[in-house]
Amino acid sequence: MSDILIILLGTTMLYVSAVSRIEAYVKALAAQGLILFFLVVIDIRQISWLNITFLIFETLVVKAAVIPYFLLTVIRKNETVREVEPYISQFYSLLAASGIFIFGFVAAFWSSRTGGTVKPLYFGVSIVMIILSLFLIVNRKRIITHILCYMMLENGIFLLSLSVANELPMLVNIGVLLDLFVAVFLFAIFFNKIHEIYDGSHVDVLTELKD
Amino acid sequence: MISLVIILPLVLGLIVLAARRKSVNRTALLGSASVYIAVAFLQWRGIAWSWLPGWLLEYFRFDSIGLYFFAVMALVFAGVAVYSLSYFKAHSLSAKQESVYVAEMLFFVVAMAGVILATHLALLWVFVEATTLTSALLIYFEKKKSSLEAAWKYIYICSIGIALAFVGIILLSIGSESVGSLFFSDLYEHASQINPFWLKLSFAFIFVGIGTKAGIAPIHAWLPDAHSEAPSPVSALLSGTLLNSAFLGLLRVQEILIRAHQEAFSNFILLLTGFLSLFVSAVFMLRIRNYKRMLAYSSVENMGIMFIGVGLGQPGLFAAMLHTFAHSLSKTSLFLTSGNILRDYKSKKVEEVRGLLKRDSVTGWLWIVSALSIIGIPPFPIFISKFFIIKAFWLNGESWLAVLFFLFIIIESFGMGSAVFNMAFGEPQSDDTGRIKTVLPAYAPQVVLLIILLIVGTDMPHQALDLINKAAGFLR
Numbered sequence: 001m002s003d004i005l006i007i008l009l010g011t012t013m014l015y016v017s018a019v020s021r022i023e024a025y026v027k028a029l030a031a032q033g034l035i036l037f038f039l040v041v042i043d044i045r046q047i048s049w050l051n052i053t054f055l056i057f058e059t060l061v062v063k064a065a066v067i068p069y070f071l072l073t074v075i076r077k078n079e080t081v082r083e084v085e086p087y088i089s090q091f092y093s094l095l096a097a098s099g100i101f102i103f104g105f106v107a108a109f110w111s112s113r114t115g116g117t118v119k120p121l122y123f124g125v126s127i128v129m130i131i132l133s134l135f136l137i138v139n140r141k142r143i144i145t146h147i148l149c150y151m152m153l154e155n156g157i158f159l160l161s162l163s164v165a166n167e168l169p170m171l172v173n174i175g176v177l178l179d180l181f182v183a184v185f186l187f188a189i190f191f192n193k194i195h196e197i198y199d200g201s202h203v204d205v206l207t208e209l210k211d
Numbered sequence: 212m213i214s215l216v217i218i219l220p221l222v223l224g225l226i227v228l229a230a231r232r233k234s235v236n237r238t239a240l241l242g243s244a245s246v247y248i249a250v251a252f253l254q255w256r257g258i259a260w261s262w263l264p265g266w267l268l269e270y271f272r273f274d275s276i277g278l279y280f281f282a283v284m285a286l287v288f289a290g291v292a293v294y295s296l297s298y299f300k301a302h303s304l305s306a307k308q309e310s311v312y313v314a315e316m317l318f319f320v321v322a323m324a325g326v327i328l329a330t331h332l333a334l335l336w337v338f339v340e341a342t343t344l345t346s347a348l349l350i351y352f353e354k355k356k357s358s359l360e361a362a363w364k365y366i367y368i369c370s371i372g373i374a375l376a377f378v379g380i381i382l383l384s385i386g387s388e389s390v391g392s393l394f395f396s397d398l399y400e401h402a403s404q405i406n407p408f409w410l411k412l413s414f415a416f417i418f419v420g421i422g423t424k425a426g427i428a429p430i431h432a433w434l435p436d437a438h439s440e441a442p443s444p445v446s447a448l449l450s451g452t453l454l455n456s457a458f459l460g461l462l463r464v465q466e467i468l469i470r471a472h473q474e475a476f477s478n479f480i481l482l483l484t485g486f487l488s489l490f491v492s493a494v495f496m497l498r499i500r501n502y503k504r505m506l507a508y509s510s511v512e513n514m515g516i517m518f519i520g521v522g523l524g525q526p527g528l529f530a531a532m533l534h535t536f537a538h539s540l541s542k543t544s545l546f547l548t549s550g551n552i553l554r555d556y557k558s559k560k561v562e563e564v565r566g567l568l569k570r571d572s573v574t575g576w577l578w579i580v581s582a583l584s585i586i587g588i589p590p591f592p593i594f595i596s597k598f599f600i601i602k603a604f605w606l607n608g609e610s611w612l613a614v615l616f617f618l619f620i621i622i623e624s625f626g627m628g629s630a631v632f633n634m635a636f637g638e639p640q641s642d643d644t645g646r647i648k649t650v651l652p653a654y655a656p657q658v659v660l661l662i663i664l665l666i667v668g669t670d671m672p673h674q675a676l677d678l679i680n681k682a683a684g685f686l687r
Contacts (some may be wrong), residue, residue, distance in 0.1 A: 114406075114408075117388060118385055130378065134371075137371070143363075146367065150367075150370065150371065150374070153371070153374055154374060157374060157377050157378055157381070160378060160381050161381050163385075164381055164384045164385055164388075168333050168393070169331070169333075169334075171267075171270060171334065172331060172333040172334050172337060175333075175334060175337030175338075175341075176333070176336075176337055176377075178337075179337055179340040179341060179344065182344045183340070183343075183344060183366070183370055186344055186347055186348070186366060187366070187367070187370075190347075190351075190359070190362060190363045190366065193351075193359055194359060194363060197356055197359060198356075206360045206363065206364065208356060208357050208360050209357055209360050209361060209364075209435075209436045209439075209440070211435070211495055211498075211499070211500075211501075211504065
């Protein structure tokens with residue numbers, strides 16, 4: 001079951017590589033949060049109930065609901081054009097995504113041979129999510145897509161952390177989540193300001209500072 | 212002690228935001244800076260106590276290197292806090308604006324103290340990310356178009372970098388399953404059990420992430436923008452303490468590699484990026500037009516020198532530690548003085564600032580002396596640290612690298628020196644000959660910092676030497 005969920009998670013990344021609507025990114029982000037929630041529930045290991053409760057809160061409430069809803073509100077308030085506007089066409093984007101997936105599966109296969117307790121499919125798909133998010137960040141013009149792809153990068157890292165047997169102390173988990181939450185909040189503040197001052201939200205407008 | 216360093220400024224920050232009164236703002240800022248100086252002194256004398264519960268205390272500790280970096284931070288913070296009074300006056304800030312400035316600065320300082328004192332790798336990561344979040348709004352404090360661009364680039368680039376550092380932490384966790392903990396003490400003790408492949412891979416990721424915050428080339432893109440667009444006291448704090456705390460984070464990870472006998476790999480990366488930083492800053496320094504950006508590129512250069520010192524292994528460690536201290540104090544003095552220049556001339560362009568000595572002689576002299584300190588003219592301690600690094604190259608049998616190092620620092624010294632002297636001498640333009648009203652907080656911090664540097668450079672007190680040696684001894 002968890003394998004199917006992880007494949008679904010990978011599919012959401014292929015989906016965002018192909019779509020052109022910004023709101024589709026938000027839906028994919030919410031879907032990722034939900035899938036991560038199911039993964040946490042299905043794949044419960046011998047960890048404390050406090051940690052499980054925290055992980056459920058992090059995935060179901062923060063990743064699947066609060067952050068997507070918050071970003072959707074920001075988009076609806078600011079964006080008049082709701083296309084992602086890539087630097088390269090969707091076709092090539094999808095082609096690159098396929099290449100990254102092949103690399104991810106090679107990494108999964110390789111990690112299964114290292115002899116550790118790493119879960120290969122978790123490892124491979126999380127690597128795909130991280131690299132593909134970075135690829136989408138450099139390949140999209142709109143600042144809001146950068147924020148959305150950053151969140152997908154964070155989801156990839158979350159999946160990677162699930163592939164590891166060791167758990168982090170609760171204090172650290174809370175700190176990580178707090179950082180993520182404040183980061184998204186600040187991103188939104190700066191995005192609003194850029195939209196207001198520059199009358200646009202492409203990264204191309206940010207060219208005042210140079211040597 | 213930990214409660215005074217972490218919790219007190221947080222509480223004061225919240226009080227400042229609620230009260231929005233000038234007297235409260237200033238008391239909180241100067242009070243926190245005094246507490247930091249007092250804590251550094253008491254810790255150094257071995258006097259410590261805490262009211263915090265034991266489970267929380269295990270996450271924070273003053274070790275030899277942490278105490279050293281904390282002491283440097285306390286000095287810089289104190290200088291910045293005093294100078295901020297003149298910044299408030301020069302910009303006629305309202306009580307509300309002041310309270311936002313003070314609260315953000317206190318939160319930022321707490322985050323940096325957290326990085327310095329954290330005993331757990333992932334907690335260190337949390338605080339490094341917190342430094343980004345707390346300082347981003349400070350960079351945008353003056354609400355200019357250019358500062359918005361700088362703040363956005365800063366928060367976004369650093370957040371991506373830090374996210375990659377977290378990947379590194381997870382990879383280290385994979386490689387250290389038998390250790391079962393990310394507390395530095397456990398990682399050091401069982402370093403030999405960590406899988407070397409995962410350890411090196413994790414170092415690469417952590418280096419990219421925390422190296423971004425340390426402003427090392429080629430991942431320094433945010434630094435010149437953020438340092439030049441932030442208010443001058445904030446630039447001083449960014450350059451004098453933020454870069455150091457990120458550097459300390461890397462040193463703590465470097466120690467794991469040393470104990471696992473994998474330091475050849477990390478030393479190579481440190482040397483490579485160190486030289487790349489010298490190269491990048493040399494290229495930009497020669498054609499620099501904005502004096503605050505010049506100081507920012509000088510920070511890239513000096514971080515490069517520190518990385519090289521550590522990359523050289525045992526012979527370069529003392530130099531790296533001394534350089535950390537000397538760079539922080541000199542650069543703080545320079546950034547604070549640049550605030551005076553900006554106040555007087557309303558321009559950041561080198562060619563628009565002429566006759567500084569005639570227009571505001573104290574600022575002019577502070578500008579020249581601070582520049583001499585950062586360039587490394589004797590008797591300032593940067594001369595000693597650079598000299599020891601060149602000596603370390605010789606001891607390691609890499610004399611050709613010493614020549615390259617020397618060449619880069621000469622180019623940078625020339626670039627910086629020519630800009631500084633062009634600004635200081637000559638005749639002021641006809642329309643900017645008005646008298647400058649002297650405000651003590653605008654000059655006193657730089658004078659004190661330069662006196663400390665002169666004392667350390669001419670006749671280093673054995674207590675200071677002991678502190679630096681103990682910090683250098685952290686890396687085995």
